[in-house]
Amino acid sequence: MSALLEARGLSAAYGATPALDGLDAAIGRGELVALLGENGSGKSTFLKVIARIVPVGGGELSLEGRPLAGFPRRATARRIAYLPQSTELVFPIRCLDLVLQGRAPHARGFSADSAEDRDRALAAMRACDVEALAERDASALSGGETRRIFLARALAQEAEIWLLDEPTSGLDPRHRLEFLEVIARAHAERETTVLLVTHEIDLAGEIADRVVLLRAGRALAEGSPGETLTPDRLREAFGVESRIVMDDRGRRRVVPYAPSR
Amino acid sequence: MKATRAAGGLAAAIGLLAIAVVFGLLAGGVHLSPADLVAGVGPAGETARLVASLRAPRVALSALVGCCLAVAGAALQALLKNPLADPFLLGISGGAATGAAFAALAGLSPLVSPAAAFAGAVASSVAVAALARRGGRLDLQRLLLAGLIANAFFSAILLAVFSVASGQTARTMLFWMMGSLADATPGKALALAPYGAAGFTVLLAFAGRLNLFAVGEENAAALGVDVESSKRIIFLASSLLTGAAVAFAGIIGFVGLLVPHAARAVVGNDQRALLPVSAIAGAALLVAADAVSRSAFAPAELPVGAVTAAIGAPVFAWLLLRNP
Numbered sequence: 109m110s111a112l113l114e115a116r117g118l119s120a121a122y123g124a125t126p127a128l129d130g131l132d133a134a135i136g137r138g139e140l141v142a143l144l145g146e147n148g149s150g151k152s153t154f155l156k157v158i159a160r161i162v163p164v165g166g167g168e169l170s171l172e173g174r175p176l177a178g179f180p181r182r183a184t185a186r187r188i189a190y191l192p193q194s195t196e197l198v199f200p201i202r203c204l205d206l207v208l209q210g211r212a213p214h215a216r217g218f219s220a221d222s223a224e225d226r227d228r229a230l231a232a233m234r235a236c237d238v239e240a241l242a243e244r245d246a247s248a249l250s251g252g253e254t255r256r257i258f259l260a261r262a263l264a265q266e267a268e269i270w271l272l273d274e275p276t277s278g279l280d281p282r283h284r285l286e287f288l289e290v291i292a293r294a295h296a297e298r299e300t301t302v303l304l305v306t307h308e309i310d311l312a313g314e315i316a317d318r319v320v321l322l323r324a325g326r327a328l329a330e331g332s333p334g335e336t337l338t339p340d341r342l343r344e345a346f347g348v349e350s351r352i353v354m355d356d357r358g359r360r361r362v363v364p365y366a367p368s369r
Numbered sequence: 370m371k372a373t374r375a376a377g378g379l380a381a382a383i384g385l386l387a388i389a390v391v392f393g394l395l396a397g398g399v400h401l402s403p404a405d406l407v408a409g410v411g412p413a414g415e416t417a418r419l420v421a422s423l424r425a426p427r428v429a430l431s432a433l434v435g436c437c438l439a440v441a442g443a444a445l446q447a448l449l450k451n452p453l454a455d456p457f458l459l460g461i462s463g464g465a466a467t468g469a470a471f472a473a474l475a476g477l478s479p480l481v482s483p484a485a486a487f488a489g490a491v492a493s494s495v496a497v498a499a500l501a502r503r504g505g506r507l508d509l510q511r512l513l514l515a516g517l518i519a520n521a522f523f524s525a526i527l528l529a530v531f532s533v534a535s536g537q538t539a540r541t542m543l544f545w546m547m548g549s550l551a552d553a554t555p556g557k558a559l560a561l562a563p564y565g566a567a568g569f570t571v572l573l574a575f576a577g578r579l580n581l582f583a584v585g586e587e588n589a590a591a592l593g594v595d596v597e598s599s600k601r602i603i604f605l606a607s608s609l610l611t612g613a614a615v616a617f618a619g620i621i622g623f624v625g626l627l628v629p630h631a632a633r634a635v636v637g638n639d640q641r642a643l644l645p646v647s648a649i650a651g652a653a654l655l656v657a658a659d660a661v662s663r664s665a666f667a668p669a670e671l672p673v674g675a676v677t678a679a680i681g682a683p684v685f686a687w688l689l690l691r692n693p
Contacts, residue, residue, distance in 0.1 A: 123503050161590040185593025192587065198450050199583050199638040202371070209581060213593040218577030219641060 117167030127153035129325035142312035145322030159190035185213035189267035197247035210265035232263035378636035382649035389656040393428040396664040427553035432652035437614040439651020442625025455626040456611040460519025464493020465615035487612035548621035564613035571606040576640035623681035
């Protein structure tokens with residue numbers, strides 16, 4: 109099977125500061141891949157390069173075997189949705205308008221507000237339990253509510269690839285679980301390909317088809333959660349000692365207990 | 370509901386502009402009454418018409434300058450996701466004034482002045498953007514700092530020339546530094562109109578992209594906007610508007626900062642509504658400010674920039690207190 113997204117020797121930098129340094133990774137169609145690694149290992153940058161926010165500095169990044177940069181920007185924006193780690197809203201914006209921005213790559217002049225666009229946006233908001241916020245000002249919402257608005261936006265974008273940067277951080281337990289349900293449903297029903305950056309090791313173990321461990325801008329290891337989320341690998345990736353325990357439902361749990369010396 | 374709000378805002382702005390225009394025609398060294406204008410016949414009516422016909426070009430020029438500055442301010446605020454962005458604060462006005470002032474000092478025809486101001490505005494934008502460039506990308510925070518530096522630099526140049534110059538040259542420099550609409554003619558108003566129309570049309574075409582920029586540059590990129598080329602075009606169009614306004618009226622602060630805020634409070638931040646409403650509200654503000662500048666201490670005239678600041682600062686403070 110040829111990969112949907114493939115990075116070969118991919119590098120990227122913010123000015124003189126390298127963030128990706130020869131990353132190799134392949135993501136198959138319909139896969140849910142978790143990206144794990146310590147702070148600064150390049151996880152978020154990888155998502156930003158795929159979202160075409162950060163340019164490719166070297167190496168190759170291809171979509172269906174063709175260089176991503178060769179596609180018109182709007183065409184890839186229709187196929188790839190990006191959920192930022194956090195967004196500070198400076199200006200007031202109605203939640204519905206923020207969700208409608210997900211329709212922008214589909215619309216003339218980047219202004220989407222046809223009746224059809226509105227219907228899709230509202231349906232997406234319903235699915236994320238934020239329909240009641242439609243007329244509210246998004247810049248006055250809590251961080252968790254804003255994340256859910258952005259998830260609704262990704263849904264409204266109807267993209268086949270989702271790039272989620274720490275989607276569950278800052279959510280209360282109930283909304284975290286609902287959030288994961290929306291992701292799981294999109295993955296199962298629409299065969300959405302998901303790249304998930306997270307620091308929740310157990311979450312990756314639970315929902316990911318595959319895990320890529322990053323360190324210093326390169327892939328340290330990749331494979332099934334069972335293969336990658338081992339004490340040895342985690343020591344290399346995070347510099348922590350950990351043990352594996354089974355919870356009362358027989359699920360594998362990783363418990364980091366001390367920094368490696 | 371949103372469309373109603375936009376239409377309401379537009380109607381309110383047009384109403385304000387109409388009031389400002391009437392005020393602008395009547396106010397000044399010779400106070401006229403509306404009846405004088407309507408009467409038309411007889412010496413009183415004749416005189417009134419004569420005075421009004423002298424004031425009309427000034428009202429028209431004020432309206433166009435206010436329009437250009439407000440639209441440039443609105444676009445820059447959205448582009449830079451910064452409510453403090455303004456052609457003056459980013460050093461674009463300073464560059465334009467310096468360009469126009471040197472063209473005037475070199476004895477070039479006043480017809481060249483918009484081109485010189487535009488060149489100055491673009492040169493300043495390019496310099497500011499180069500200073501703000503980090504790692505091949507425009508860093509928006511550094512941009513405001515670079516604007517501050519450019520602004521100080523151009524002020525210093527204008528001030529230095531003013532200090533050593535005398536007579537007509539000094540007056541010319543003072544005009545660029547303080548801003549004035551006193552030399553308005555129908556020709557100037559007609560000359561400014563196409564620049565204003567061109568800049569406004571381009572920015573309105575980019576309104577959808579500006580909405581994405583207002584949430585963030587990364588947001589715009591992720592949603593398919595070619596960020597670098599869009600930024601260049603929006604900067605050029607804003608520089609064109611600023612350069613044209615400065616060429617005919619010198620540096621007038623606060624309009625580009627204040628008007629978009631007031632308009633945003635009424636119609637929200639959708640640039641498709643905000644740009645037109647800002648354009649009309651900007652025209653209304655500057656027409657009114659100019660009328661106040663020539664009637665408050667008549668026959669003496671206040672610098673119109675002082676009036677916009679005097680109106681602007683309290684309103685701005687009120688806006689800040691209202692939306693913490």
